[in-house]
Amino acid sequence: MDPRDTAVLLPPPPATDPEHGFFDCAEESAHYAFSVQLLLTQYASLVPWQAEGVAELGSGDARAIAHVVRAVPGLRVHGTDISPTSVEKARQTIGGLGVSDRYGVKLGDFFTWADSPAGRDVSTVIANPPYIPAPDGDIRMPELWGGWYGNDLVLRLLKAGFDHLLVALPSYSDPAATLATAADLGYQVANFLAMGLEFGAYSREPKVARHIAEITADGHGWSGGDSYVVAVALLTRSPELPRDRATELLRALQLSV
Numbered sequence: 299m300d301p302r303d304t305a306v307l308l309p310p311p312p313a314t315d316p317e318h319g320f321f322d323c324a325e326e327s328a329h330y331a332f333s334v335q336l337l338l339t340q341y342a343s344l345v346p347w348q349a350e351g352v353a354e355l356g357s358g359d360a361r362a363i364a365h366v367v368r369a370v371p372g373l374r375v376h377g378t379d380i381s382p383t384s385v386e387k388a389r390q391t392i393g394g395l396g397v398s399d400r401y402g403v404k405l406g407d408f409f410t411w412a413d414s415p416a417g418r419d420v421s422t423v424i425a426n427p428p429y430i431p432a433p434d435g436d437i438r439m440p441e442l443w444g445g446w447y448g449n450d451l452v453l454r455l456l457k458a459g460f461d462h463l464l465v466a467l468p469s470y471s472d473p474a475a476t477l478a479t480a481a482d483l484g485y486q487v488a489n490f491l492a493m494g495l496e497f498g499a500y501s502r503e504p505k506v507a508r509h510i511a512e513i514t515a516d517g518h519g520w521s522g523g524d525s526y527v528v529a530v531a532l533l534t535r536s537p538e539l540p541r542d543r544a545t546e547l548l549r550a551l552q553l554s555v
């Protein structure tokens with residue numbers, strides 16, 4: 299494949315009021331998809347996705363990664379999602395794009411699968427994980443709750459034993475703490491793509507927006523009122539990585555270093 303072939307088809311525009319039961323944010327999903335495609339292809343010599351495939355935490359309706367699978371020959375993805383509506387929609391998307399031989403989505407908790415023998419055979423995880431910070435999970439879509447600071451799921455992923463993580467890190471979900479934990483666990487930042495986004499339906503919810511204002515004022519991340527930055531980063535424990543870009547990543551997320 300020509301590494302310049304990074305086109306990702308945009309999902310349709312978001313509904314003004316996203317349907318209940320599955321994640322719907324076209325800009326964020328497109329950024330995740332584009333970044334996964336670019337980072338996997340650019341770092342193919344470091345990340346063994348061609349030999350092993352990759353696992354995905356939280357496939358949602360699969361519009362993001364189904365397009366990537368279609369564009370990248372040889373990419374195989376084992377997806378999971380905890381939401382039955384998402385899994386049903388994901389299977390429709392995947393079938394419609396004709397990639398069901400290389401992309402499957404199972405209903406269930408990613409971490410249960412990760413602990414299984416099949417999970418231990420894969421060393422790369424991709425995820426736009428649940429990252430909404432809130433005092434509790436009683437929010438618009440409870441499956442998107444990421445704990446008090448929003449980074450509970452990515453911290454669990456870091457501790458799950460995978461060598462390579464391609465994850466979305468939002469500026470308002472305490473990314474400095476996440477990256478400090480990553481460094482303690484031996485991960486370096488290979489590279490990342492960062493994009494500014496407006497608060498969407500999930501972060502605009504008054505309870506969530508208030509909480510984001512409080513935690514960022516306390517130094518646990520950054521938001522610009524009703525905007526934030528999301529970086530999709532490749533974190534790796536490969537000893538072959540020539541350069542750690544953790545400082546550049548923190549700066550891109552508007553955090554002082």
Ligand SMILES: C[S@@+](CC[C@H](N)C(=O)[O-])C[C@H]1O[C@@H](n2cnc3c(N)ncnc32)[C@H](O)[C@@H]1O
Nearest residue numbers: 321327356357358379380381407408426428441
């Ligand atoms: C932010 S959405 C991302 C969806 C999709 N990857 C995208 O970017 O369009 C996060 C997804 O993770 C799912 N999820 C939450 N906790 C999970 C878990 N423990 N295991 C698997 N999926 C989970 C949610 O249901 C949701 O669909």
